[in-house]
Amino acid sequence: MSFFLQLVVSGFALGMVYALIAIGFVIILKCSKAFNIAQGHFVMIGGYLGFTFLVTFHLPVWASLILAVAAAIILGLLIERFTLRPLVGQPVLAVIMMTIALATVLEGLATLVWGGEYKTYHGVLPTITLKIGELSIPPETLIGVMVSIAVVTILMLFFRYTRSGLAMMATAEDEQVVQSAGIKVTTVYALSWVIACVVGVIGGIILGGVSGVMIPLANVGLKAFAVVLLGGVNSIGGAIVAGIMVGVLENIAAGYLDPLLPSGGGLASVFPFIVMIIVLIFRPHGLFGLVEIERI
Amino acid sequence: MLQVNNIEVTYMNIIQVLRGVSLEVGDGKIIALLGANGAGKTTTLKAISGLLKTEEGEVTDGSIVFDGKRIDRYGPVEIAAMGITQVMEGRRVLGHLSVEENLMVFAHNRKDRKEVKADIEKVFEYFPKVKTLRRQTSGYLSGGEQQMMVIGRGLMARPKLMLLDEPSLGLAPLLVQEIYEIIRRINAEQKMAILLVEQNARAALGIADYGYVMENGRVVLSGAADMLRDNEDVQEFYMGLSAAGSKKSYREFKHYRRKKRWVT
Numbered sequence: 109m110s111f112f113l114q115l116v117v118s119g120f121a122l123g124m125v126y127a128l129i130a131i132g133f134v135i136i137l138k139c140s141k142a143f144n145i146a147q148g149h150f151v152m153i154g155g156y157l158g159f160t161f162l163v164t165f166h167l168p169v170w171a172s173l174i175l176a177v178a179a180a181i182i183l184g185l186l187i188e189r190f191t192l193r194p195l196v197g198q199p200v201l202a203v204i205m206m207t208i209a210l211a212t213v214l215e216g217l218a219t220l221v222w223g224g225e226y227k228t229y230h231g232v233l234p235t236i237t238l239k240i241g242e243l244s245i246p247p248e249t250l251i252g253v254m255v256s257i258a259v260v261t262i263l264m265l266f267f268r269y270t271r272s273g274l275a276m277m278a279t280a281e282d283e284q285v286v287q288s289a290g291i292k293v294t295t296v297y298a299l300s301w302v303i304a305c306v307v308g309v310i311g312g313i314i315l316g317g318v319s320g321v322m323i324p325l326a327n328v329g330l331k332a333f334a335v336v337l338l339g340g341v342n343s344i345g346g347a348i349v350a351g352i353m354v355g356v357l358e359n360i361a362a363g364y365l366d367p368l369l370p371s372g373g374g375l376a377s378v379f380p381f382i383v384m385i386i387v388l389i390f391r392p393h394g395l396f397g398l399v400e401i402e403r404i
Numbered sequence: 405m406l407q408v409n410n411i412e413v414t415y416m417n418i419i420q421v422l423r424g425v426s427l428e429v430g431d432g433k434i435i436a437l438l439g440a441n442g443a444g445k446t447t448t449l450k451a452i453s454g455l456l457k458t459e460e461g462e463v464t465d466g467s468i469v470f471d472g473k474r475i476d477r478y479g480p481v482e483i484a485a486m487g488i489t490q491v492m493e494g495r496r497v498l499g500h501l502s503v504e505e506n507l508m509v510f511a512h513n514r515k516d517r518k519e520v521k522a523d524i525e526k527v528f529e530y531f532p533k534v535k536t537l538r539r540q541t542s543g544y545l546s547g548g549e550q551q552m553m554v555i556g557r558g559l560m561a562r563p564k565l566m567l568l569d570e571p572s573l574g575l576a577p578l579l580v581q582e583i584y585e586i587i588r589r590i591n592a593e594q595k596m597a598i599l600l601v602e603q604n605a606r607a608a609l610g611i612a613d614y615g616y617v618m619e620n621g622r623v624v625l626s627g628a629a630d631m632l633r634d635n636e637d638v639q640e641f642y643m644g645l646s647a648a649g650s651k652k653s654y655r656e657f658k659h660y661r662r663k664k665r666w667v668t
Contacts, residue, residue, distance in 0.1 A: 197458070271512055274501075278509045281498040284458055288492065289510040289561065290484030 110242040115363040116356050121249035123355020124256035129311040129328060130335040130347040131263060132304035138280040138342050139300040140192070142203035148329015149214040150305050154180070154312020155321030156218055159227040169234055176309050184305035188298045196294065215323060228320035233313075252314035259310060260348060263303070267344070272299060280342070331377075334384045340397025350395060354380040405431045405597055406452065406488075406565055411466035411476070413444075413451050413621075415459070421447045423621040424466070429565060434591050434598045436608040436629065438642055439618035445601040446493055448618070449567045452599070453490035454480035470565070485513060487564035491557070493573060493601075495550045499543030503534060503553055506542050510560040520560070527556035530586050548579040555583070559590065565597045572604045580607055587611060605642035609633045617642070 129151055136144040157179055161172035191210060195202050218224065238245045267273035279286045279296045287293060312321075315328060335354050339346030361379035369375060387395060406429040413422040422444050429435045437445050450456040451463050452470075457479050468476040475483055489510070498506050507527060511520045528535035531552040537545060542553060551571055558566050571587065572580040588611045591598050602608035609615055615632045617625040625637070632638050 197460075271508075274505060274508055275512055277501060277505075278498050281500060282496055284455060285492065285496050285498060286509065287458060287480040288453060288455055288484060288490050289557075290481050290513045291509070292481050 111363065112360075113243055115359045117243055117245055118249060119356030119359030120352055121245065121253045121355070122359065123352035124253045124260075124348075125249075125311050125314050125351075126328075126332055126335050126355055127348040127351025128256045128259055128307050128314075129332040130339065130351050131260065131344055132307040132311075133332055133336045134339075134342060134344055134347050135276075135300050135307075136304050137336070139276060139297060140200070140203055142200050142207065143333070144304060145204065145207040145329070146211040146214060147304060147308055147332060148326040149211045149218075150180070150183075150308025151312040151315065151328050151332075152218060152321065152323060152326040153183070153214060154309030155316030155325050156222045156227065156312075157309060158313035158316045159222070159229050159321055162229045162232045163227070169232075173310075173313065176313055177306055180305040180309035181302050183309075184302035185298060187305070188301040192297065192301065193294060196297070211326070215326065218323060222321075224323050226320055226322045227316075229317060230320065233317040249318060252318065255310060255314060259307060260344075263307075264344065272296075276300060331380065334381055336394075338384045338387055338394055340394030343394070343396040346394060346396030353383075357383055405429055405471060406599070407469045408448070408452065409467045409469070411448075411451055411468060412464050413447050413456065413461055414464045415461045417462070421461070421621055422451070425618070425621070425623055426466075427616050427623065427626070429597050429599050430613075432591070432595045432597055433613045434588070434600060434611055436605075436612035436615040436632075437599060437601045437618060438603070438605045438608060438615060438632075438638075440603070443618040444621040445618055446569055447621075449490055449569055449599065449601055451476065452483075453488055453567055454478055454483040455490060455492075484561065484563075487562075488567065489558045489561045489563035489565075490567040491554055491569060491571070493569035495547070495554050495573075497542045497545070497550050497554060499541070501542060502539050503542050503545070504538045506553060507557050507560050510557045514562070523560055523562065527559055530559075530590060531556055548575050548583075551575060551579075551583060552586075555587070555590075559594070559596075563596065565599065567599050567601075569601045570603065571600075572602065572607055580604065584611055603642075605632075605638060609638075 129147065132147050132150065133144055136142065154176060157176040158172060161167045161175050162169070167175070187210060191206050192203065195206060233251055237247050238250055267277060275286065275291050276296050276299065278291070279293055283293055312325065315325065331354065335350045336347060338353065339350030357380050358376050362376035365375045365379070408425060408427045410424045410426050411422055412420065412424060414420050425444065425448055427435065427437070437448065439445050447456070447461070450459070450461065452468055456462065463476045467474055470486060470488065475486065498509060504524065507524055511523070514520055528538070533549060534552050534556060537549060542550065545553065555568070555571060568587070571583055575583070584607050587598065590596060600608050600612060609629045609632055612629040615626065615629050616623050617632070617638065625632070625635070627635070
């Protein structure tokens, strides 16, 4: 039993990070109706930034975090200004193609700057060990959970209580109406890309601390993709619940099913996607997706 | 206040929709813009509000002057800031947001938070039905409630000129009457000029000071509202009355006996 609980707890911790990355997806999707293929690459860049600030420059954690977030904001603004603003008013497909191009460019840049090697800063992030009876929560993931919860809470409050948050939600509904209200949609888009970059980079620093950084870290974007589809493409709350679900399922599959397989593993990373397929068959809008409101 | 001088509008550089439209809106007046489908009424409004530019349309000739300033080169955001708000056709609610959030979106650029709160209450005073629904998801409101909310939403920007595009669309006659009564009140109490686009000529001319009739991208007739109401062509083609002024009978073999007396 304690083995099971242990799996659930560490799955939850991992899931929170997935949720954080998935929120980046959801925000872009809500505003531009486009899947941001490069979201996983923001995570990878985040991991490398974490490595640069923490290990190469030996900066304290708080300073590294601030610098990484600042870099993410600049990256978001640059991406929006130079690659996506020219596409405003163009078909969604053009935007998706652009994000594919972005993914490749970011991957190339990372190889150029960091050499594409495996970097690790295990043990550099502060560790807090928490024991509840038999259960121990892995220290790196605990800090990840705390940061994720903080960021998610800030985002929820932002959407609920600020004008810019409201403007973003409104832009997702009807761009033309929002413009007639005197809101600059370009500002809203820039903001959405900045948020996507920031949550990706923060997620990357956390994941990099747990498992190290290399180019394939970008594949976590695919997992976030599954999270988004599972939770419902336009629901932030859904992304959180689905993120935790995927994290827990992945861990349970790794703990119980992988040892049974002759290959000795590999099911862990497939299992969440199997669940996603099943959920999507029965609930095409995902678990918490907004249903198109249609008046009859 | 607003002068539209002989504007021509082209979509995608090839489809000419307006071929020289001129009209004028005076301070605090209600001006009706009438015409059949495809006459160019909505395009005229979009040219004024700048929304044309979001649909690859362009004012290719003529000028639009608002409060002495030429505005036809500006985009919708700048024009909204100058005090022109368009209430678009077909309600266009932000469906997943609540009624109150819908109202707040249009107060986005206002700094006077207290006044905004007061304005929300004022909107609720004009539309008491909307007040009871303030926390509801707006997509689930009835058509009439949505139309009321959308007009109220326009008020939140405190415009000097409101462009109202077919507020009667798809509403029951009784509701149309109610909404028009409120539009008249808003005009009188807020001293807000209103440019009203309508297919429902009778309702529009009932509250307007002056009216224009459009056809094929041109203004073909204009005059004081009561004069237009008495005009036989307007009665025949937009109000469904025969020349005698009695209700038209479609049972007669040729109910279209009359010919339009304007050139299009």
